[in-house]
Amino acid sequence: MVQSMDIRRRILEITSIASAIIIWEIIARIINKKYILPSFTEVVTAFLELVSGGELYRDILTSLNFFAIGMGVAIAVGIPLGIMMGWFKTIDKAVDPIIEMIRPIPPLAWIPFAILWFGLTQYAAGFVIFVGAVFPILVNTYTGFRNTPRVLVESGKVLGCIKNRDLIFRIALPAALPSIATGVRVGMGVGWMCVVAAEMFGVSTYGIGWKIWHWNDLHHMDMVLTYMLVLGLIALVIDRLFRYIVQEWWLKWQTGVVV
């Protein structure tokens, strides 16, 4: 019975994707203008060209490098700062107005300063991604800490956890982990979206985002769409990988709590 349900679900998924592709192909053929909507077959041809030329791998690695720099720093800054703001009221009151003023500024607006502060280097691209990723991580970490059940903190104190350091690392941090995981996941999504902006100002002549701009300037919309789909596919892989890591290791203790 469970196996039959699983097969039906798979068939439905494949049917949905196949339908979208068929509709895409039909619309593209009716429009018959490659620059308005390249067809599925044109995009597949462009993709195969990029794969056989080896260029795509270099573009993916370049973008992942920028992403790793931005995400690494966003995690290194966002989680500790979120912890401190969530646990210490004084720090929260001092830092919160600054964070709330900077948070709404779009990552794109930081590009001139990224160039001026970091030059046309990978760190400038990483900085733009950092700006996009850090706030979801910080806010979710902060929320996770603020929502730590009081009963857990009191129980910890009764059992000998008196120092702030012990309370943070033994009580509040494990309780906030699901919220932090959500923050990192959202931050990764936003950060990956910033890759396109981060590569538009000449930090490299490779990268998925740069190639989207490059082919857009030359009006090869089949290439633009191919790189857009590659961008989406990589985001999907990163997200699935992160969810697997979180479910299998980070929050394995949660298994059975909800489902």
Added chain:
Amino acid sequence: MIIQPLKIIAAILITGIILVSGCTSTPVQNGDEPTGLTELRFGYQPSTHQIAYMAADAKGWWLEDLEPYGITSTKDYLFPTGAPEMLAMLAGEIDVAYVGSTPPLSAIDQGLEAKIVAGVQTQGSDIVLANDLPYESPQDLVGLKIATFPPGTLQDTVLRKWLLDNDIDPKEDLSIISMTSSGAAKTALASGNVDAIFLPHPHPTVAESEGYGKVVVQSGEMWADHACCVVLVSQKLIDEHPEIVEQIIRTHIKATQYIIDNPDEAARIFSNKITAVPYDVSSQSIQDWDGEWVSDPNIELATALEYAKVQYDLGYTDKLLTQDDLFDLSFYNKVIAEMDEE
């Protein structure tokens, strides 16, 4: 069990086809019928290359001359480079584009239906090198970072060809940094993030006047008498309103002659339109540049076809574009013949 997904796919397909036919049938029918055109949409860039457009606009000549043909208003769109301008033309948002002669190449290659009907100007871009760097020959640029407009633009094409002509590999021997606007390129030079910029006027004069660097090479030295900006007109306008295209060329010739005869007034018109560049800088730019305002597309024909070859060799276009793909000289030749008779 399999029937349900099949029903879903059939339903999605039918809905899709209905939507597509609904979305496409009306515009196609309307697009095929000539319409009474009342508004003309121009695209241009913030460069002294294209003052002819700005002069005709400032003097009110576009409206005045086109009114007898039913045009009651004109609208213009300012673009940082030719690439987004061509994208707007592909989307059908522009009827007439003042643009470099290379951005239309990749656009026409990818399906844009438009033709170059008049010339605008030749040469007129400079390499500005950081003040502390020496320059005696192109070899001095090896290992440096040069910011210019994106691939497919005139500056990118001229720069790459010139480097190759001087045995410098633009991919290996130096870095060409693609910038989406002149402002970004100048900021990069000012902050020391690039060593040089290659931009159209007035930007080299602006960079010099603000102390960021010095002009070391003019584009006429890189490629003598190379074509630069042109007037590109949509095929729809050519097919449905050839009389308007003829008048556009007449007005363009008048405006070009006016700015040649009155360079000071040309500088003033430019600074009034592009307020970020003061009059003294735009005036200095017009004195310093090696460009020449023209209206005859025949002057730009030979190098435009060479650009087509360069872009084809660089892999920017899928096919080698010919004169018939790019130019329609009949309007200019007819207008000139009529003017000669008068």
